[in-house]
Amino acid sequence: MPRVVAEIAGNRPVSAVWVNELGGVTFRVGGPAPAEYVKTYPDAEAHLLDDEVVRLRWAHRYATVPEVLDNGPGWLRTAALPGRSAVDPRWAGRPETAARAIGAGLRRLHDALPVADCPFGPPSWVGERTPAPDLLVVCHGDACAPNTLMADDGSCAGHVDLGDLGVADRWADLAIATMSLDWNFPEGRWETVLLDAYGVRADPERIAFYRRRWNDEPTPPG
Ligand SMILES: Nc1ncnc2c1ncn2[C@@H]1O[C@H](COP(=O)(O)OP(=O)(O)OP(=O)(O)O)[C@@H](O)[C@H]1O
Ligand SMILES: [Mg+2]
Structure with a gap:
């Protein structure tokens, strides 16, 4: 220690x-x-x-x-925030509940954080020459499942790990949040559940773009 x-x-x-x-x-x-x-x-x-x-x-x-x-x-x-990570063993058998909490939680975060007051530029991995934004928000920046906390009733209890928070298209967060569901809950595809809870339809091109950026793979110019 x-x-x-x-x-x-x-x-x-x-x-x-x-x-x-x-x-x-x-x-x-x-x-x-x-x-x-x-x-x-x-x-x-x-x-x-x-x-x-x-x-x-x-x-x-x-x-x-x-x-x-x-x-x-x-x-x-x-x-401490009162809640457990969405990848806590408590939620391992309930991926749908976790996916819903992550989607609803990201929506609440994006709605709450004011872009106009935000002094932070895009998350470090997002870089330049991105597609035209669907909607600029203050992104979490590392929206993987472990960084959403859940209350025992299955709702979102808050977010941790904000070192890369900053203004970017909301798909920067949504692409990573949905991708991480497949790492943490491999036995199904929970992307639609997460996006429904967020309140948006999948945008396959922006999702693919931001996943390539996250993985540090070459991307076509935006
Ligand atoms: N204030 C807090 N309240 C509740 N849980 C917390 C808090 N801070 C950290 N945690 C727990 O500790 C875990 C690790 O914290 P955090 O994600 O900030 O660390 P990290 O090392 O940056 O993670 P990563 O591996 O994602 O880079 C979180 O997933 C969460 O479960
Ligand atoms: Mg973390």
């Missing part, structure tokens, strides 16, 4: 809850309530948490996202 996590915890219980692709580890501290989360990143990637701090502080005024309690080089401490 990193020293900063031990210091924050004091004599409260700590558990490691998530390891990301960069080797960063998120810890849950304390609880049942009030609990906190401490996200730690390797030195080389620590700047990504600085990006997340400013975005969380901005988005927290409009939407259900974690409150920043404290941060420092390579760590970010937030107040």
